[in-house]
Amino acid sequence: MQRRSTSALRPIVFRPVEDKSVPQELAKLNFIFFDDATQFEQSADKLADALQTDIGWIRQHTEYGEAERRWSAAGRPSGLLLHSPTLEVAEHWLVTRPHYAPEPTGEIRAFAVQSRKAARSAQRVWRLVLASTFTFMAVTILGLIGWINQDYLKAQINWYWTMRPYKVENFDRYVLSADAERALNPGVSFRECAKDCPEMIVVPAGNFLMGSPTTEKDRYDNEDDGSGRQHKVTIATPFAVSKFDVTFSDWDACVLVGGCPKVGQADGTGGRGEDRPVTFVSWYGARVYVAWLSTMTGKTYRLLSEAEWEYAARAGTATAYYWGDEVGEGNANCSDCGSEWDGLRTSPVGSFKPNAFALHDMAGNVWQWVEDCEHVNYKGAPNDGSAWTSECILDRRVVRGGSWLNIPPDSRSAVRSNWPAGNRNGRLGFRVGRTLTP
Amino acid sequence: MCLRLGLLATLGCSLRGTPAKKPILARVDHVISNAVEKTVKARIFISYSRKDIAFADRLDAGLKARGFDTLIDRSDIRAFEEWWKRIEVLIAGADTLVFVLSPDAVQPGTAALKEVAFAASLNKRLAAYRLSSSRG
Numbered sequence: 001m002q003r004r005s006t007s008a009l010r011p012i013v014f015r016p017v018e019d020k021s022v023p024q025e026l027a028k029l030n031f032i033f034f035d036d037a038t039q040f041e042q043s044a045d046k047l048a049d050a051l052q053t054d055i056g057w058i059r060q061h062t063e064y065g066e067a068e069r070r071w072s073a074a075g076r077p078s079g080l081l082l083h084s085p086t087l088e089v090a091e092h093w094l095v096t097r098p099h100y101a102p103e104p105t106g107e108i109r110a111f112a113v114q115s116r117k118a119a120r121s122a123q124r125v126w127r128l129v130l131a132s133t134f135t136f137m138a139v140t141i142l143g144l145i146g147w148i149n150q151d152y153l154k155a156q157i158n159w160y161w162t163m164r165p166y167k168v169e170n171f172d173r174y175v176l177s178a179d180a181e182r183a184l185n186p187g188v189s190f191r192e193c194a195k196d197c198p199e200m201i202v203v204p205a206g207n208f209l210m211g212s213p214t215t216e217k218d219r220y221d222n223e224d225d226g227s228g229r230q231h232k233v234t235i236a237t238p239f240a241v242s243k244f245d246v247t248f249s250d251w252d253a254c255v256l257v258g259g260c261p262k263v264g265q266a267d268g269t270g271g272r273g274e275d276r277p278v279t280f281v282s283w284y285g286a287r288v289y290v291a292w293l294s295t296m297t298g299k300t301y302r303l304l305s306e307a308e309w310e311y312a313a314r315a316g317t318a319t320a321y322y323w324g325d326e327v328g329e330g331n332a333n334c335s336d337c338g339s340e341w342d343g344l345r346t347s348p349v350g351s352f353k354p355n356a357f358a359l360h361d362m363a364g365n366v367w368q369w370v371e372d373c374e375h376v377n378y379k380g381a382p383n384d385g386s387a388w389t390s391e392c393i394l395d396r397r398v399v400r401g402g403s404w405l406n407i408p409p410d411s412r413s414a415v416r417s418n419w420p421a422g423n424r425n426g427r428l429g430f431r432v433g434r435t436l437t438p
Numbered sequence: 439m440c441l442r443l444g445l446l447a448t449l450g451c452s453l454r455g456t457p458a459k460k461p462i463l464a465r466v467d468h469v470i471s472n473a474v475e476k477t478v479k480a481r482i483f484i485s486y487s488r489k490d491i492a493f494a495d496r497l498d499a500g501l502k503a504r505g506f507d508t509l510i511d512r513s514d515i516r517a518f519e520e521w522w523k524r525i526e527v528l529i530a531g532a533d534t535l536v537f538v539l540s541p542d543a544v545q546p547g548t549a550a551l552k553e554v555a556f557a558a559s560l561n562k563r564l565a566a567y568r569l570s571s572s573r574g
Contacts (some may be wrong), residue, residue: 031565032539035493050565051480051506051534058533058563059478066530098561102561156569 002055004279011018032041039406040113054098061104062301068111082115140374144424158258166257170194176259182435185360187236192232192297196253198242200433203314203357207234208311209318211378211414216320220338222377231378235385240434241304243313244360245277245368261285263424275348277429283397283421286369286430293432300435305387306372306416308433309400313363313413320412321363322355327408332364333413334402345427346404363411366429367399374398374418395421403427484510484533485553487543493569494538501536522552529557539568 031050033043059225064082071080082090090112094104124275146153175192176184184190186204191197207228225231254260263280281289286303293301304312319325321332329338333347341347350360373380381388396418402411405427408418419428442486486494494510501508509528513521529535535557537543543550557564 029537029564029566031563033565033567035567035569040496040500044497045567047567048501048504048506048534051482051501051536055478055480055533058480061561062481062531062533069530102563105559105561246508 012235018294030102033275034296054101057093057096057098057101060090060093061102061108064093064108064111065105068105068107071111072107076114078118081118082112083118087112087115087119091103094237113217133172151394160304163257163259167296169248170196170253174395175297175299178437184238184240184436189243189358190240192299195436196383197293197296198244198246198250200240200432201243201358201435202238202240203312204309205235205238206316207232208312208314208316209233210307210310210381212320212412216412216414217325218412220415224377225381226377231381231383233311233383233385235308235311237436237438239308239436241308241357241359242431242433243354243358245366245429245431246286247275247349248272248278249274251281251289253277254289254292259295273348275350276346277349277361279346279366279426279429280424281369281428281430282424283369283419285424289430290432301432302389302435303369303371303430304433305385306370306398306400307318307385307387308369310413311385312357312359313355313401314361315362317356320409320414322413323353327411330410332361332402333404334408335404337364337411343405344428347368362401362404363413364402365404366405367406367417367427368401369428369430370398370400374397399428421435466494479505479507480533481507481531483529483535483553483557483559484508484538485535485543485550486538487512487540487545487548487550489542490538490540490569493567497538497567525553526556529553529562530560530562532557532562534563534565537564537566539566 031047036043061117067080067082071077074080081087094109094112097103154327171193174194176190184202186202189199189201191199195222211230212219213230213435214224214228223230251260251263255262263278263285288304290301313322314321321327323331326336327334330352331337332352333339333341335343339347339351341351346365347361349365352360352364354360355362371387371389373389373392374396375388375391380391397420398416398418400416401413409415484494484501486497486553490510498510499509511528535554537551537554539552542548545551554564
């Protein structure tokens, strides 16, 4: 585009202006022609050729010049600046001047520079807007996801900040190794934490008659198979039972690290105390605790089955109470058992003599949740000691052992009562079992 | 930016008040310029002295006959402010100024010289048609 016309035309029509009669203003003349009246058409043709030389570039010069004048005249508003893609075309135009075309004016250059600056700043603003928008959207979305999953996130945060450190500190070094667990003999006690978890006692395998004979005094009719016979159960492997009911210190340790819900109770409904059995715990709450304990130890802590509970309570006895057939005085805490807490409140765990398995408070003090649900009697119950959780009557779970407010016969080993699983009151507590690896 | 960021940028360009045009890259500029060269005729402003009006008319006719878009001022009085503003606009819009060069046209203070000086200040391409002395 640049080379063609100028080089061709130059020898004929282009001459430096040197005539002294040509004034200074014409020093910039690009072309000069000489009039020869007889040759007008020929010289006009040459002029026409010269005028078309580089007209593409020249026309842009004209247009940008006019645009610059409009911009200046209007007080240099940014709206009249060159914008992309015209700006890019103009910048390209600036650096591709044909050899014989006049220079772009300083004004046009300044106009292009100003346009570029404005474009850059607009770009920066736009990028900022984009970045802000995306950041805002991302934060909003993350916030929303976080809000929707806040329970999960809280649990995660709690696990990494509180519970896992507690597990490492209080449990990991105390958990039984597989070898140590296999070496356990019946009667041995162990504790898989530094503090605030139940002490466990190994109970031997064996078999027993569950329920009461029809001859037992003050018995209830759900204590047999529906036809007056007791239910024979064989427990094939040893298992562990907590020496005491789960206490408030045990429970509160779980609450403190976010593993269990808080339990509250009013005065005169059992009371509170570090070494007293935890109360106001529903069956679900008890399940939360054993699940938490299992997480902490990596072992299977669980509620006892009803059969396991009675087997552990009897500890080889067939009498109404594990100390005999009469309630006597000072053997347990019930409404009239001859203790200082009778009918008033719970007693500190271990306030009475243990049974033959060295387990305390298997009669009186608080009812103890077991895994099984309610049934009218033992007809159809499993005979291997496992929990009976099918064919339930509504969602009621069995409780065992009687309480500080119940009459003495309710503390008999064979007594089976039940509560809706969600119930919480000052007479309801629990103890834990643990499966032992054979 | 409009090109690089695609769809979002198109939105952005619209927001800024720049119509989202079909993208033109500088590389295509050559092609366009060449096309312009073949189809666009230069806009010519003819600057002359009143004394040379006969030649200026002939030149105007000759250029028009060759397809040029000519701008020529034929007003008798060339002194008012408004007249000069109009001339400025015409010259600014012209691609080339053709000066009919004669002894009369280069007398100091002529409108023709003023026009040439203005066109020079805009870096317009200038061509001169020098009349033979017999015409003076």
